[in-house]
Amino acid sequence: xxxxxxxxxxxxxxxxxxxxxxRADLEPWQRxxxxxxxxxxxxxxxxxxxxxxxxxxxxxxxxxxFRQPVLVFEATKETLTTAHARALSRSLxxxxxxxxxxxxxxxxxxxxxxxxxxxADLDLVGLAVYxxxxxxxxxxxxxxxxx
Numbered sequence: 001x002x003x004x005x006x007x008x009x010x011x012x013x014x015x016x017x018x019x020x021x022x023r024a025d026l027e028p029w030q031r032x033x034x035x036x037x038x039x040x041x042x043x044x045x046x047x048x049x050x051x052x053x054x055x056x057x058x059x060x061x062x063x064x065x066f067r068q069p070v071l072v073f074e075a076t077k078e079t080l081t082t083a084h085a086r087a088l089s090r091s092l093x094x095x096x097x098x099x100x101x102x103x104x105x106x107x108x109x110x111x112x113x114x115x116x117x118x119x120a121d122l123d124l125v126g127l128a129v130y131x132x133x134x135x136x137x138x139x140x141x142x143x144x145x146x147x
Contacts, residue, residue: 014068017136023125024074034097038128041095075143086139087129097126
């Protein structure tokens with residue numbers, strides 16, 4: 001009888017990071033809405049962030065999700081603006097959500113609302129960013145983990 005237990009597999013480590021930065025003054029429902037919208041854009045342009053499909057023990061399939069955790073931060077309006085500038089200067093893949101989008105009801109109007117405002121004047125309430133860990137850490141510097 002073999003009583004030797006095989007070693008546990010090494011934990012998976014990622015050299016990249018997915019981060020969402022939310023403005024601290026958002027209502028709870030807004031935080032959830034903004035986060036879901038922001039992360040939805042990452043997988044469409046960055047297929048490497050998507051893992052394999054799921055399947056339960058009965059063989060029922062489920063959609064694939066991100067292959068790694070999404071870290072959610074909160075910050076002041078000023079820190080969010082600075083983070084946006086840092087993401088732009090590093091050319092990191094990013095998604096934004098502006099306060100104007102709370103008043104629109106469809107994708108066409110959302111895109112028009114963002115398009116109508118110069119970069120420096122965007123009233124950001126959320127930012128999602130993906131890239132090397134150290135670059136993303138620099139982008140979100142000054143923010144704190146969402147409580």
